[in-house]
Amino acid sequence: MFEFEEKTITSAEGRQYRQINLSGPLGIESIVVLRDLLLKAFGEFDRVVMDWAQVTAVDFSVLQLMCSTNEYVQRAGKEFELKNRFSPVVIDNAQSLGFIRENGCAKAVDPSRCLWSPNLH
Numbered sequence: 001m002f003e004f005e006e007k008t009i010t011s012a013e014g015r016q017y018r019q020i021n022l023s024g025p026l027g028i029e030s031i032v033v034l035r036d037l038l039l040k041a042f043g044e045f046d047r048v049v050m051d052w053a054q055v056t057a058v059d060f061s062v063l064q065l066m067c068s069t070n071e072y073v074q075r076a077g078k079e080f081e082l083k084n085r086f087s088p089v090v091i092d093n094a095q096s097l098g099f100i101r102e103n104g105c106a107k108a109v110d111p112s113r114c115l116w117s118p119n120l121h
């Protein structure tokens with residue numbers, strides 16, 4: 001089972017945003033909770049940072065949710081940062097499932113903001 005911690009952070013510029021730290025395995029059984037965390041956070045803040053530093057596994061459903069989140073924030077004028085998404089465990093799964101991209105996603109409003117393009121960050 002995965003765990004999460006939510007924090008409200010104030011940036012150096014005085015802007016508040018939500019940070020969500022996740023740990024453990026992320027899979028289909030966690031998708032509803034992750035979706036609800038993101039919906040709540042974006043309902044309250046224009047910027048959300050999700051940290052995967054302690055994530056031990058990730059599956060297709062979670063990678064797809066992150067893509068959908070990234071697409072949503074670009075259309076809604078919000079910001080989403082997925083920290084530590086290029087850890088070995090995430091990269092292995094994202095690569096084998098076809099998420100890693102060289103040039104960004106063609107569906108994105110801004111392909112340079114693709115979550116799965118290591119060359120763009």
